[in-house]
Amino acid sequence: MILATASNQFVAEGVSEFLGFSHLICTELEMKNGFYTGRKVGQSSFQGGKLTRMHSWIADNGGSLERASFYSDSHNDLPLLEAVRSPIVVDPDDKLRQHAENLGWKIISKY
Secondary structure, three states, X not given: OEEEEEEEHHXXXXXXXXXXXXXXXXXXXXXXXXXXXXXXEOOOOOOHHHHHHHHHHHHHHOOOHHXXXXXXXXXXXXXXXXXXXXXXXXXXOHHHHHHHHHHOOEEEOOO
């Protein structure tokens, strides 16, 4: 399982480890002298950047989005949701809910 998030690695690494994900795609941060500078490194994992980073991960590690599922609550993840076999939206924002309903995607609620 891969946690793909727009969050920065300072936040995402701990969450990924706690939840037991074996791989993490996040917005990476620059470090100098053991401290974060606040600047990002490379492509962020936001909107289309998340799909770009996922394609890079697949190129390096193998796999396929055609057989993948992806869960999201945000319309910002539409590029990746549209690329996978099983898009699943969880308590989506209004824009994502409308899109999911129009395409017949699975919508679930954690509440």
